[in-house]
Amino acid sequence: MSSALDRRSPDPPPLSTAPGRNHRHGPQPVLRRLLPIHGARRGRWLGWLYVLPALLVYAVFVLLPMARTVQYSFYDWNGVGPATAVGFDNYERVFTDPELISTIVHAFQLIVFFTVIPILVGLVVSSLVREVATGRFGTVARTTLFLPQIVPLVAAAIAWSWMYSSQGLVNQTLSVMGLDSLTRPWLADFTWALPAVGLIGSWVMTGLCTVLFLSGMAKIDKSLYEAAKVDGAGRISEFFAVTLPGLRQEIGVCVTITMIAALASFDVIYASTQGGPGRATQVPGVEIYRLAFTENQIGLGSALAIVLTVLVLACVLPIQRLVSEKNA
Amino acid sequence: MNRFPFNHSGYPSPRIYASAALLATCFVLGCCGAPGADQPEADPLPEISTELGAEEVTLEVVAGSCDEALMQALADAFMEENPQVTIDLTLDDCTQLPANAPRLMASDDPPDLIRLSTLGTAVQDGQLTNLDRYAEAYGWDQLPETQRELLRVSDDGHTRGDGSLYGMPFGFGLTGVYFNKAKAEAIGMSQPPTTVEEFETLLAEAEAAGETPMMASNQDGLVAYAYQGLANQFADRDALAQWIYTAPEASFDIDGTLQAAEDIQRWVEAGYFPDGINSLNQDQALGQFIDGEGVFYYSGNWRAATLDEQMPDNAGFFLMPPAEAGDPQVAMSAPAGMAVPRRSDQINVAAYFLNWLQTDAPRALQVQISGLAPAGSPDQAMPEVPAGSVSEAVLQAWADLNEGDGLIAFLADATAGINTSALIPELQLLVEGRTSPEEFVAAVQDAYEQELGS
Numbered sequence: 001m002s003s004a005l006d007r008r009s010p011d012p013p014p015l016s017t018a019p020g021r022n023h024r025h026g027p028q029p030v031l032r033r034l035l036p037i038h039g040a041r042r043g044r045w046l047g048w049l050y051v052l053p054a055l056l057v058y059a060v061f062v063l064l065p066m067a068r069t070v071q072y073s074f075y076d077w078n079g080v081g082p083a084t085a086v087g088f089d090n091y092e093r094v095f096t097d098p099e100l101i102s103t104i105v106h107a108f109q110l111i112v113f114f115t116v117i118p119i120l121v122g123l124v125v126s127s128l129v130r131e132v133a134t135g136r137f138g139t140v141a142r143t144t145l146f147l148p149q150i151v152p153l154v155a156a157a158i159a160w161s162w163m164y165s166s167q168g169l170v171n172q173t174l175s176v177m178g179l180d181s182l183t184r185p186w187l188a189d190f191t192w193a194l195p196a197v198g199l200i201g202s203w204v205m206t207g208l209c210t211v212l213f214l215s216g217m218a219k220i221d222k223s224l225y226e227a228a229k230v231d232g233a234g235r236i237s238e239f240f241a242v243t244l245p246g247l248r249q250e251i252g253v254c255v256t257i258t259m260i261a262a263l264a265s266f267d268v269i270y271a272s273t274q275g276g277p278g279r280a281t282q283v284p285g286v287e288i289y290r291l292a293f294t295e296n297q298i299g300l301g302s303a304l305a306i307v308l309t310v311l312v313l314a315c316v317l318p319i320q321r322l323v324s325e326k327n328a
Numbered sequence: 329m330n331r332f333p334f335n336h337s338g339y340p341s342p343r344i345y346a347s348a349a350l351l352a353t354c355f356v357l358g359c360c361g362a363p364g365a366d367q368p369e370a371d372p373l374p375e376i377s378t379e380l381g382a383e384e385v386t387l388e389v390v391a392g393s394c395d396e397a398l399m400q401a402l403a404d405a406f407m408e409e410n411p412q413v414t415i416d417l418t419l420d421d422c423t424q425l426p427a428n429a430p431r432l433m434a435s436d437d438p439p440d441l442i443r444l445s446t447l448g449t450a451v452q453d454g455q456l457t458n459l460d461r462y463a464e465a466y467g468w469d470q471l472p473e474t475q476r477e478l479l480r481v482s483d484d485g486h487t488r489g490d491g492s493l494y495g496m497p498f499g500f501g502l503t504g505v506y507f508n509k510a511k512a513e514a515i516g517m518s519q520p521p522t523t524v525e526e527f528e529t530l531l532a533e534a535e536a537a538g539e540t541p542m543m544a545s546n547q548d549g550l551v552a553y554a555y556q557g558l559a560n561q562f563a564d565r566d567a568l569a570q571w572i573y574t575a576p577e578a579s580f581d582i583d584g585t586l587q588a589a590e591d592i593q594r595w596v597e598a599g600y601f602p603d604g605i606n607s608l609n610q611d612q613a614l615g616q617f618i619d620g621e622g623v624f625y626y627s628g629n630w631r632a633a634t635l636d637e638q639m640p641d642n643a644g645f646f647l648m649p650p651a652e653a654g655d656p657q658v659a660m661s662a663p664a665g666m667a668v669p670r671r672s673d674q675i676n677v678a679a680y681f682l683n684w685l686q687t688d689a690p691r692a693l694q695v696q697i698s699g700l701a702p703a704g705s706p707d708q709a710m711p712e713v714p715a716g717s718v719s720e721a722v723l724q725a726w727a728d729l730n731e732g733d734g735l736i737a738f739l740a741d742a743t744a745g746i747n748t749s750a751l752i753p754e755l756q757l758l759v760e761g762r763t764s765p766e767e768f769v770a771a772v773q774d775a776y777e778q779e780l781g782s
Binding site: 068071072075076077078079080081082083085165166184185187188190274275276277278279282290291293294295296297298 | 362363364426427430431433434449452453454455547603604606607743744745748749752753754756757760762779781
């Protein structure tokens with residue numbers, strides 16, 4: 001994994017966790033580390049002792065299952081009986097079966113709804129809230145905006161599937177506005193089901209992004225805004241010159257969290273459409289579950305899970321680097 | 329400051345090596361041996377006994393929560409008759425149970441009886457008790473063969489419908505057409521149609537009268553009931569059954585399956601099904617039919633008790649008529665099967681319970697609580713239901729079917745995954761006209777072959 005990522009960086013420090021930092025210090029740290037010293041060495045083992053309990057739990061509940069998933073992905077196994085080793089067959093199918101590929105495409109389409117929309121809306125709303133809402137009203141506004149985030153996704157999906165139904169709130173609203181021609185059972189419509197499900201994600205994620213941006217804005221030095229005003233900046237240019245650069249890290253966090261939520265989505269889809277109509281909203285998360293537990297194809301399900309994990313990392317790690325480097 | 333493990337030098341730190349070592353250890357520990365190689369050995373089978381001893385025993389039963397009322401009533405009745413037996417009933421969500429069952433049976437504390445609809449894989453993995461000896465001892469061989477066909481599995485576990493017996497039912501599901509008596513009369517239906525064509529004429533008349541001709545749901549892919557209702561009439565019963573039983577070389581691409589898909593698509597285009605059928609689930613469809621939406625309603629006998637209660641004297645039932653008048657009727661029916669895990673430590677008691685299910689008192693519960701067709705022989709007295717009720721009509725249809733060999737299993741029970749991998753999505757595509765009937769038949773067969781690995 002790390003070697004694959006390192007290949008992309010121009011001057012890779014092999015196997016480093018903090019790439020791109022302190023290159024020019026050369027070999028000194030190595031010397032420093034080689035020379036000393038009993039104290040440091042004792043600290044090393046003492047450190048392990050401190051983390052041992054957590055490490056054990058982590059190993060048993062995270063590393064071991066991950067290792068097993070990798071192992072299973074090379075077998076044809078129904079979950080109970082004896083397994084047959086099949087090499088890379090499962091991976092081959094993940095990359096050639098159009099139905100499995102389409103689930104990955106849907107996951108990427110969901111990024112628009114889980115990541116792009118919430119961040120854009122979050123930026124606008126938080127800017128407005130920062131200016132308008134102070135004191136008690138500010139607290140109320142923040143709480144209200146954050147509320148969707150504390151509703152379990154399954155509950156949100158169920159509530160929304162009522163609103164999207166033929167006689168639901170969305171269609172009633174459209175009828176009242178005289179737009180009867182647009183009404184439809186949204187989650188059963190082959191064209192609109194994925195955007196409709198995606199908007200549930202937007203609804204949940206916008207609150208999270210807004211609250212993060214608000215707290216980020218609170219950290220921005222007020223004098224910067226004053227300086228911008230003195231220089232004659234309007235609201236818009238103030239936003240681009242001061243607010244946006246000041247929120248780089250918060251945006252990085254939002255992109256990371258929401259992108260993982262989009263690519264690895266399960267609960268919203270499972271509770272609202274189960275992948276239907278047809279396969280219009282099938283995503284890798286639900287497909288993995290279906291393959292492993294309904295079809296009892298543990299190997300193929302595991303292979304898709306590994307591919308999904310690699311995809312998530314490949315999308316999220318560059319963002320981390322982008323955000324931290326530019327900020328440095 | 330930079331003491332291990334907080335090393336920011338940017339060079340490989342011991343932490344990395346340690347993590348790598350840890351990961352490697354986990355891989356080695358986690359991956360010793362192929363998965364599934366460490367199956368626990370089952371104890372040898374007990375000596376067969378058709379008597380309950382006086383000794384107190386506990387029978388662990390796992391069933392679906394959708395059968396909760398019936399299972400609880402059956403358990404209570406059994407315990408009252410046999411106080412030395414305690415039934416420990418565990419209920420699992422009905423859609424999740426098939427996925428959980430193999431794991432429950434592989435666990436350290438397997439149940440003694442479990443509700444299973446698709447038996448093949450469990451037999452392949454040696455998880456189920458062969459019930460042939462009990463069938464002989466209890467005389468289950470006297471019951472109509474079509475009732476137990478679905479519970480038979482070949483020795484290699486690959487084909488159902490033939491071979492040893494691995495389960496017994498606590499009743500039978502049966503699908504057919506309910507009708508709203510008042511509305512049916514209004515469109516001029518004096519008696520149930522005798523051919524598919526006649527039925528289609530009635531649907532057209534209902535449409536012309538401004539009614540929703542046929543209530544059904546398809547968010548859950550249950551247009552499958554109507555689809556199979558047609559396929560049962562157009563296709564050769566045995567050829568279709570062979571496909572459901574995953575017989576070698578069986579194909580879905582047989583005469584009749586295509587015609588049924590064409591009819592379904594034509595019915596949708598003609599407006600015989602409700603608008604937005606892909607957004608309706610089975611509970612909504614039932615609710616709408618009770619509310620007077622729909623002249624006909626394709627569903628199963630498990631709805632009979634509810635319809636008698638909610639639409640007293642206004643609901644009727646008939647089976648999908650044959651293609652040609654006078655042809656034998658074929659209807660989809662699935663035994664609500666229970667199997668005995670091989671590693672159960674109460675196999676004799678479990679078999680005793682299965683036999684008890686075929687007797688009069690539990691048969692009455694099966695009919696009255698669930699509306700299921702009762703387990704047991706057609707020669708036994710039918711449990712009492714109110715005269716003129718839809719439950720009576722359903723039971724009459726069941727009795728008629730047992731005269732011939734008119735039962736056939738459910739397409740969705742062919743393999744564990746066929747319903748979610750093909751039937752549900754492909755039927756949703758079919759009713760929207762997004763797939764052709766030819767593509768539908770091919771896609772179902774593709775998914776089937778892929779899952780069976782042929």
